[in-house]
Amino acid sequence: MRPKPLSGFPEFLPSGRIVEQAVLDTLRETFELHSFASIETRAVETMDSLTRKGEITKEVYVVRRLHAASDDVAELGLHYDLTVPFARYVLENSxxxxxxxxxxxxQKAWRGERPQEGRYREFCQADIDIVGENTLAEHHDVEVVLVMLEALERLHERFGVPPVVMAVNNRKLAEGFYAGLGIEDHLAVLQRVxxxxxxxxxxxxRLLVDELGLNAGVAATCLDLAEIRTADTSFVERVRALGVQHPLLDEGLASLAEVVTAAAEAVPGRLVADLxxxxxxxxxxxxxxxxxMTGLESLGSICSGGRYDALASDGKRTWPGVGISLGVSRxxxxxxxxxxxxxxxxxxxxxxxxxxxxxxxxxxxxxAAQLRARGIPTEVAPKADKFGKQIRYADRRGIPYVWFSDGSVKDIRSGEQVPADPQTWTPPASDLRPTVAAG
Amino acid sequence: MRPKPLSGFPEFLPSGRIVEQAVLDTLRETFELHSFASIETRAVETMDSLTRKGEITKEVYVVRRLHAASDDVAELGLHYDLTVPFARYVLENSxxxxxxxxxxxxQKAWRGERPQEGRYREFCQADIDIVGENTLAEHHDVEVVLVMLEALERLHERFGVPPVVMAVNNRKLAEGFYAGLGIEDHLAVLQRVxxxxxxxxxxxxRLLVDELGLNAGVAATCLDLAEIRTADTSFVERVRALGVQHPLLDEGLASLAEVVTAAAEAVPGRLVADLxxxxxxxxxxxxxxxxxMTGLESLGSICSGGRYDALASDGKRTWPGVGISLGVSRxxxxxxxxxxxxxxxxxxxxxxxxxxxxxxxxxxxxxAAQLRARGIPTEVAPKADKFGKQIRYADRRGIPYVWFSDGSVKDIRSGEQVPADPQTWTPPASDLRPTVAAG
Structure with a gap:
């Protein structure tokens, strides 16, 4: 009896895994070039920390020993993102x-959501964060965007992953704008917008007028703000034209303009201000x-994040941060x-x-040992067999070269066969490892 | 309040993680040079498949959605090794x-055992297996040993991981030997030996005589066999000297001799026949x-495995295999x-x-962008500050070079400072990435 796949827990065949590895290697390469250090956290957190804010809205998987004993103090759950574990790690190791x-x-994360394309119960995420002690300069908000866009651009150029459009906003901008309009509860407005x-x-x-009692003109101005989306810094002028004044709005506009300017220079066409x-x-x-992802908008956001003033806090100190999380599985x-x-x-x-x-x-x-010693991945035929069968063995797996005992090597794609010395023969660089490309 | 570590769920600081990554990279490199394809399986299996043989002796972690619904048919558990998931994967994707x-x-695996040095509740394993359909040639038994020993030897040579001694036996050898002595229930003897x-x-x-009713001489001969341990093929003669005859014994002796001979040639001193x-x-x-591991015998076996005639079976076909599993965390x-x-x-x-x-x-x-474009991991100081402070920032992290705006670069270990062009300056290869060595 053949076991059936579990819905929401995707697994790759070996060729799909090669694609995934190529993506993960590129992400690691980019992050390390930008001096992000790797960490891994355990798969489980205490249920207490997974539900810290009193909300259990995320579909958490609870983990319990089958032979649970009285020494298991904490109830455990699988982490549903990498931010909660990272905050705990920072606090624990500060x-x-x-x-x-x-x-x-x-790392993998787990959520008991209803599975659909791009949304899984087990999925791989790649996060970068920069965290400061008590303070963190604002230029890091620009930096994490550029690093992630650089990684995504590499995936596009190397493998043909579709290009992306990252939409950026600043919470201060909206908060200042609403304050300038005399609105006190900016979160209530944001929630509806x-x-x-x-x-x-x-x-x-209708919601702004009926539920929050805003007058129709003020509500319309909030919506005018929400409709602004520009690929350059012209959003600043368009906001100004709405005639609202507030110091926090100025701050937010300046911050956002800086991100847009830097991204337009580093990775043109990949970032828009979207209010x-x-x-x-x-x-x-x-x-x-x-x-x-362009052409795959139905998958939803593949990469999101932002600035948080308190990733973690121990009462005395606070750790502000800025980070961005890429949905690798998505x-x-x-x-x-x-x-x-x-x-x-x-x-x-x-x-x-x-x-x-x-x-x-x-x-x-x-x-084979001589070839491997020079970095060439090589296997020996599992069975002495007719040459035709051995070539078919290679062909079925996509292995490009077959080496024969008469000291010759055959490129089975072209059929070309040449004498070769295992101490010196070298394949073209493009054949050395499997390559990944748009199919 | 600082969170406390969870016993049995070790996490590394960034420097420890660099050590782990270096080990994992070396394993991957070796396995791929020998043409093993990477797969990853989901963290969970059905409880049914985790307890297939009716035994729930392994300390399995059960996984359940906090908001479990009636559509969750299967009860799930975290895998406790990579063999059970691999067998399922082979069957599912054959x-x-x-x-x-x-x-x-x-990948990680999870067991609710009592934590101690080298034994964790969450741990990383690295497995290689070769699986055939219905048959699998015996030369693969030699192959997996050589591949794993080559990987362990690289860890020893590159990083100073202690050298290993792998002890090998063959179940046919003992079974044939006991049969030659007229013992029918060879498993009962094996269990006691x-x-x-x-x-x-x-x-x-005493156990063999009292519990199994063997006569004292036969029992003593079984124990003579168990005491044979040789670094070369002289074990064959020593077994022969015990005067027992059986075709299965001959088969086992020949198989084991082949492994010992091949390993002695490829990685001298790392493998013994241990009956x-x-x-x-x-x-x-x-x-x-x-x-x-030499000098760390108290950790127990860091790497084990063997030949199994039926990794998986669907009733019509059977998949025999041979594999070996390395305890990376251990x-x-x-x-x-x-x-x-x-x-x-x-x-x-x-x-x-x-x-x-x-x-x-x-x-x-x-x-920084120019240096990174040439593959040099680079970060920009987070804060404009006195040069002394910036050097201290680098020093605290072990960053070897500081680049100054006057177009010079300083090796902060030697103090040497030279003019440099970001388009051409290249650090010694040994400084490019963090290195790992015996402490």
Whole structure:
């Protein structure tokens, strides 16, 4: 009986895994070039810390020993993101870390949501965050955007992952704007404006007037703000034209303009100021980001984050941070499933060494060892067999070269066969490892 | 309030994580050179498959959605090894895999055991297995040993991980030997001989005589076999000298001699034939391996496995395999905790670009971008500050070079400062990334 896949727990065949590894390697390379240090945290957190804010809205998976004993004090759950564990890690290890602390973290997370394309119960995330002790300079808000856009641009250029558009806003901008209009409860307004995409301008207008008692003109001005979206800094003028004044608004405009200017220079065309972005109401206090893949907008945001004034706090000290989280599974699983990203072969092997007879397997192994010593992934045919069968073995796996005992090597794609010395023969760099490309 | 670590769930500081990454990279490199394909399986399996053999002796962690619904058919648990998930994966995907299938898998696993040094509730394993459809040639038993020993030897040579001794036996050898002595229930004997290290020769002799009714001479011969341990193939003669005859014994002796000969040639001094090794009674049917780190024998076996005639079966077909599993956490966590393996710095950064004033941050960022474009991990000072402070910032993290706006770079270890061009300056290869060495 064949077991059935578990809905929401995607697994790759070896060729899909090669695609995923190529993506993960590129992310790691980019993050390390920008000096983010890797950490990994345990898969479980105490239920207490997973539900710290009193809300259990996330679909947490509870974890319990089958043979639970009285010494298991804390109830545990699987982490549903990498931010909660990171905040705990910073608090737990603050005496051993140097701040500002720059970390990346690439790990699985789990949520019991209803599975759909791009949304899974087990998924891989890649997060970068910069965290300061008590203070954190604002230039880091620009920095994390640029690092993540650089990573996404590499995925686009190297493998043909669709290009992205990152939409950025600043919570101070909206808060200052609402304050300038005489509105006190800015969160109440933000919460309703956040429904713009779902219920439209008129719907939000009604909520602002009926539920919050704003007058129609003030509500309309809030919606005019929410409709501003520009690829350059012209959003500043358009906000100014609405005639609202407030120091916090000025701060937010300046911050956002800085992000837009820097991104336009570093990765042109990939970032827009979008004054409708809110990213929920929880802990973001400054810049907020979200990101869509061009042509795959239905997947939702693949990459989001922002600035939080208190990632963690121990009562005496506070750790503000800014971070951004990439949904690796949300990108890779749909692209692999659609055949939009493929690997050139399903195994690492560049060369298959043929075996004439079981008695000469040792000679084949010796050739393989020489090739491997020079960094060439090589396997020895599992069975002495007719050459045609050995070539078919290689072909079925996408292995490009077969090595024969007469000291020749055959490119089985072109059929070209040349004499070769295992001490010196070198394949073209593009054949050495599996490559990944748009399918 | 500072959160406390959870016993049995070790986490590394960034420098320890660099050590772990170096180990994992080396394992991956070795496995891929030998053409093992990477797979990852989901963290959860159905409880049914985790307890398939009716035994729930492993301390399984059960996983349940906090908001569980009636559509959650299967009860789930975290996998406690990578063999059970791999067997399920092979069965589920057999139509899409090509056999013999060579895979490596590096992932976390979870067991609710009592935590102690080298034994954790969450731990990382690295497994290689070769699985055939219906048949699998015996030369793969030799192969997986050589691949794992090559990986362990690289860890020893590159980083100073202690050398290992792998002890190998063959279940056919003991079974044939007991059969030659006229013993029918060879598992009953094996089970008792397995207690040799705990209760000594006399203790086992008593069990064999009292519980199994063997005569004292036969029991003594079984124990003579169990005491044979040789670094070369002389074990064959010593077994022959005990005067027992059986075709299965011949087969086992020949198999084991082949492993010993191949290993002595490839990685001299790292493998012994040890006729006491049993590796429990469950699914192993041929070669069995276990491994100790020299000087750290108290950690127990860091690497074990063997041949199993039926990794998986769907009723019609059977998938025999041979594999070996390395306890990455069991090696790395104790060595890092003891300071026996250390990283040269706690961040990826090779260069810190100093910032004179916040107004010139853009120039510092431009220098950093040029260095990164040539593969040099670089960070920009988070704050314009006195040069002494910026040097201290680098020093505290182990960053070897500081770049100044006058176009010079300083090796802060030697104090040497030279003019440099960000388009051409290149650090020594040994400084480019953090290095790992015996502490």
């Amino acid at each position: 005496g051993h870390l140097t701040f500002p602390f720059r970390r990346y973290q690439i 956040d429904k713009f995409d779902k219920i439209g301008r008129d719907g939000v207008q 409708r972005i809110a990213r929920g109401l929880d802990y973001y206090t400054g810049t907020v980001y979200e990101t869509q 990108i890779v699983a749909p692209l692999v499933a659609r055949g939009a990203l493929t690997a050139s072969r399903s195994v690492p092997s560049c060369v298959l060494v043929a075996v004439d007879a079981e008695e000469t397997r040792g000679q084949a192994s010796a050739v | 139509g899409h895999l090509t056999f013999p299938f060579r895979r490596y898998q590096i 397995d207690k040799f290290d705990k209760i000594g020769r006399d203790g086992v002799q 006491r090794i049993a590796r429990g009674l469950d699914y192993y049917t041929g070669t069995v391996y276990e491994t100790q 090696i790395v966590a104790p060595l890092v905790a003891r300071g026996a393996l250390t990283a040269s710095r706690s961040v990826p950064s090779c260069v810190l670009v100093a910032v004179d004033a916040e107004e010139t941050r853009g120039q510092a960022s431009a220098v």
